[in-house]
Amino acid sequence: MTTAELVCPAGTPAALRTAVDAGADAVYCGFQNATNARNFPGLNFTPDEMAEGVAYAHRKGAKVLLALNTFPPAGKFGLWQEAADLGAKYGVDAMIVADMGVADWIRRTHPGQRLHLSVQAAASSPEAIRYYVEAFDIKRVVLPRILTVPEIRALAAEIPCEIETFIFGNHGLMVEGRCSLTNYATGLSTNMDGVCSPANDVEYRREADGSMSTRLGAFTIDRFAPDETAGYPTICKGRYRAPCQPDGYYAFEEPISLNLSRLLPDLMAAGVHAFKIEGRQRSRAYVRQVVAAFRAAVDAIRAGREPELANLLALTEGQKETQGAFKTKTWR
């Protein structure tokens, strides 16, 4: 069984302290720009805040992982170099990278720096992972949320690095790092700008019949009856019409969250080294509850006890949860 490091979201300095205090082994965070995949207004760290955050985490024995997990468009590479330089200066414990150019540059410029491969790199086979390990000395891969537990176990035996999997939070449907849907609708790119469904392009529109349309740019992503709760318009969780679905359906996935708390013992036995809780955009109260619950569960399993699985349903999107592909491949 692995040490099962708990990797927790820190969207703000306050969330970082909350996560560390609630028992995070590591937190992940980014700067206030396009160099990370949660480039949202009001989130992330100034350079000074990053320096203080690293100091705080290290004092409490926790690690800081710097998210540099977007793809610099040609002509703007300098912004990613600056972010990596700052991270190295502040002593972050690892940098989470997706772009080969960024990985190669860090490896050459900061040779001792530990690198993790972001889920945005979409490395889902032993060969792809080995490529990144050999090319950039990657120490840990964050797996896409598409593999079953037996597949992860088989993968662990074939690759020369640690494995991190998501365990709780948003359940993205598209292969991360390979999705331009937001850019198609809004002109802002998930890969290059670090945004998905940017709030400035979101509109909630009350229709004449009392229904609510949620829109992104020029497109209606979903339509809700007057008594339904309207969700945030994310393209891969919207309802659409197809010739064989004339009344509309969730073409990709329902608004639903990933919750693998029940699979935690199986995943630890399968050789997963670290578990990632998604949610840098979530509140401190959310971070405290989820981190504390998983801290208790991991500790119980490592001590050979049955984990008490807190009811986290209230914290999931639309109060609906799934085990996605991890439980069964029929999800695909």
Place this chain on the structure above:
Amino acid sequence: MELTLGPIPFHWSAEARRDFYARIADEAPVDTVYLGEVICSKRAPFFEADLPEIADRLERAGKRVVFSSLAEIMLKRERKATEGLCAGEDGREVEANNAAALLHLSGRPHRVGPYMNVYNEETMAFLAGRGATHFALPAELPRASVAVLAARSKALGVGTEVQVFGRASLALSARCYHARAHGRTKDNCQFVCEEDPDGMDLDTMDGKAFLIVNGIQTMSRSYVNLSGAVPDMVTLGVTALRLGPQKQDMVAVAKVFRLLADGEIGPDDAGARLDALELGVPFSDGFWHGEAGYRRIAHAAAAGA
């Protein structure tokens, strides 16, 4: 300027593929044809036995043939197929669309496909140092970035390719959305995607055309049409223009882009000729202009002028 025809992203029958490539060989003024299944490994057994003959036929007609690798690789059969393709036993070039292919191809000359994330000059230089000779860039890259990459590719001595026609790939998934629409899963899909040779329409709930489903892939509803930008691309040093195959008269499309790339006709004339084909699908060029991908900027600018 090299004119290329990308791999067929849809599930066309073996017969439809043979007929399509026979006509391409005889009539389409393209220099390079990419062959092979890039989207779903379950489709390949239906037509892969025909590929050697199709490749020979295209080469006898003077075309260069490149084999494209799968974009998503997870299962054993996908890993084996990729390894076999990259062994390159028949001597043809391979275009890598996944890092798994790069593991096998590194150190030997190869191409890098549009499903790989080559967004910047550092990534391009890194891959060129490991044998990449030619880069088909991601569909969402704006002109400003293509300009930097084209300049760098000249210095590196490698080619740069931009998709100028056809649906843009917008997303890939592990889940098959064609199967899902029909209440099935990927494992028991019964190849329902074959019913939609140009992809399945997704409309918004208020009836607006939005996206296209093609198995595990989501594509633009519009056809990218960068005919207006081709003279600019020549100036920037882009070396190849890619046409994405659609269930349309691709020979006619290729002829327009051939004349345009050779400077025989101008972009206005080319645009008018493409409009005159009445393909029944809106055009877009938003990504090139750094705007929302579905938009058609050149058209709006011309209308406003």
